[in-house]
Amino acid sequence: xxxKPKNAISxxxxxxxxxxxxxxxxxxxxxxxxxxxxxxxxxxxxxxxxENIQRKLDTMFKATGHENAYFPLFIPMSFLEKEAEHVEGFxxxxxxxxxxxxxxxxxxxxxxxxxxxxxxxxxxRPTSETIIGATFSRWIESYRDLPxxxxxxxxxxxxxxxxxxxxxxxxxxxxxxxxxxxxxTEAQAETRLMLDVYAQFAEETMAMPVIKGEKTDGxxxxxxxxxxxxxxxxQDRKALQAGTSHFLGQNFAKAQEIKFQDQSGDQVYAxxxxxxxxxRLVGALIMTHSDDDGxxxxxxxxxxHVVILPIYKSDDERTEVLAYCESxxxxxxxxxxxxxxxxxxxxxxxxxxxxxxWQWVKRxxxxxxxxxxxxxxxxxxxxxxxxxxxxGEGVVRDEFIATVSATLDEIQKTxxxxxAAARKEATVRIDTLEEFKKFFAEKSPGGLAxxxxxxxxxxxxxxxxxxxxxxxxxxxxxxxxxxxIFSGKPSSRRGVFARAY
RNA sequence: CGGGCUGUAGCUCAGCUUGGUAGAGCGCUGCGUUCGGGACGCAGAGGCCGAAGGUUCAAAUCCUUUCAGCCCGACCA
Numbered sequence: 001x002x003x004k005p006k007n008a009i010s011x012x013x014x015x016x017x018x019x020x021x022x023x024x025x026x027x028x029x030x031x032x033x034x035x036x037x038x039x040x041x042x043x044x045x046x047x048x049x050x051e052n053i054q055r056k057l058d059t060m061f062k063a064t065g066h067e068n069a070y071f072p073l074f075i076p077m078s079f080l081e082k083e084a085e086h087v088e089g090f091x092x093x094x095x096x097x098x099x100x101x102x103x104x105x106x107x108x109x110x111x112x113x114x115x116x117x118x119x120x121x122x123x124x125r126p127t128s129e130t131i132i133g134a135t136f137s138r139w140i141e142s143y144r145d146l147p148x149x150x151x152x153x154x155x156x157x158x159x160x161x162x163x164x165x166x167x168x169x170x171x172x173x174x175x176x177x178x179x180x181x182x183x184x185t186e187a188q189a190e191t192r193l194m195l196d197v198y199a200q201f202a203e204e205t206m207a208m209p210v211i212k213g214e215k216t217d218g219x220x221x222x223x224x225x226x227x228x229x230x231x232x233x234x235q236d237r238k239a240l241q242a243g244t245s246h247f248l249g250q251n252f253a254k255a256q257e258i259k260f261q262d263q264s265g266d267q268v269y270a271x272x273x274x275x276x277x278x279x280r281l282v283g284a285l286i287m288t289h290s291d292d293d294g295x296x297x298x299x300x301x302x303x304x305h306v307v308i309l310p311i312y313k314s315d316d317e318r319t320e321v322l323a324y325c326e327s328x329x330x331x332x333x334x335x336x337x338x339x340x341x342x343x344x345x346x347x348x349x350x351x352x353x354x355x356x357x358w359q360w361v362k363r364x365x366x367x368x369x370x371x372x373x374x375x376x377x378x379x380x381x382x383x384x385x386x387x388x389x390x391x392g393e394g395v396v397r398d399e400f401i402a403t404v405s406a407t408l409d410e411i412q413k414t415x416x417x418x419x420a421a422a423r424k425e426a427t428v429r430i431d432t433l434e435e436f437k438k439f440f441a442e443k444s445p446g447g448l449a450x451x452x453x454x455x456x457x458x459x460x461x462x463x464x465x466x467x468x469x470x471x472x473x474x475x476x477x478x479x480x481x482x483x484x485i486f487s488g489k490p491s492s493r494r495g496v497f498a499r500a501y
Numbered sequence: 502c503g504g505g506c507u508g509u510a511g512c513u514c515a516g517c518u519u520g521g522u523a524g525a526g527c528g529c530u531g532c533g534u535u536c537g538g539g540a541c542g543c544a545g546a547g548g549c550c551g552a553a554g555g556u557u558c559a560a561a562u563c564c565u566u567u568c569a570g571c572c573c574g575a576c577c578a
Binding site: 008033037086089090092093126127158160161162168215219220221222223224227229241244246274276309311313352353354355356357358359370372373374375382 | 502536537538539540569570575576577578
């Protein structure tokens, strides 16, 4: 007799959070390590979540006037050299292509053919500001060509030395928006608009509360004038940057010669922005909602809203139960949730019921329905919600179908409220360095600290010591006079500080 | 890129100190018993012990080199 562990995931969050995270990724069948160092294979269940994220965001981008396009994976090395800060930021983590042909080597293997060396090396894009900027410079001649609002769904490569599934991998999938505008004001408005889009997506679709804010000097995107981000708090109270929106000023326009003739006939530089979210959002999703039994998915992103598990012994029962399940599936699918048909999966695989049930628990499906001969006879279903745990309860079939959409809504809301409560619980205002150090002490749980500060080397040094980072200055924060806890200088706004991923 | 550790079955690992032609649990396949449940029994498939070289009658085991992974640090829009 095997021992029955109390939880499906070991270790639990409390025992070892980073290891728990890895185990959830594995148990929920989201992704696995690949044959290439630092890269992962995203498995169907994980990719389906990403597809849902993509679909939702893509709709929001289109609704705000953006169009999709696609730019090359390779970028001439010289392009990266054009913007000084940009080089500084990315040069250390670029994959470089130097040859275009292989040939047999003396040891029986292969090697890049010396005769096929590229005149100019290509880098695999770590982001596409430079090549898109170069393209924009050809597209833009007149103020009548502006604004240009482009988005691309793509993969990028950043040669990170230390990787974690979804949170930081060498290659990852993302979306990068790139826009060019005639005026400073318009570009700034675009930057803030997309920040709002991200925040709305995070809170309404991912059920993940976020803080919208501006980054400090140390955390700004290389080459940007201002970087904004949405910051979320994970269950271990560490902050995670979940999306960024950059106001690039005219920095890239000057580097890439993105010029146009304005209404008075003068040649002037355009104002550009860029903004992105990545598969890191899947990591954020995991660490925001999941529990010691595995993944917990917000209904709006779940690949399946409802999973139906038939239970039977004999062939007769099988026929009867399956027919009941098929019609249940059909009627559920006819229901609508979040403006789409309810997504239902009927799992009639021939494996043990208990094991099958736990697989779906670990995968985080919002509602699990078990149907056996007794339910068929009584016209009922046995339903359980993933967000509240427990075994579930018998419900009259038609009633279950009629309320499924409302139940999904309730689950979505419960997840958001729970995450918001956890964040509130971990949020403090701190006014002295002493208190700050205590809050972020070695064994302390930490959290989000709102403090007055003045950006500068003194702050950077203190933060580094404590392994704390300035996350952002909330954009909707109130003006308030105070003193920087690091330097004592006067400050008018509080910033958010936290340990971070 | 520095410091520490580990590479043996699909997975987690034992065996290595004291060299003698490879083990367990889980998973997988088949049969059976159970079953509103992550169950059990029996039978079976599966490994040239990360790679290369060396010592030896004999190497998973000792020596050298190399590659890969993990942890800690540095780095990280």
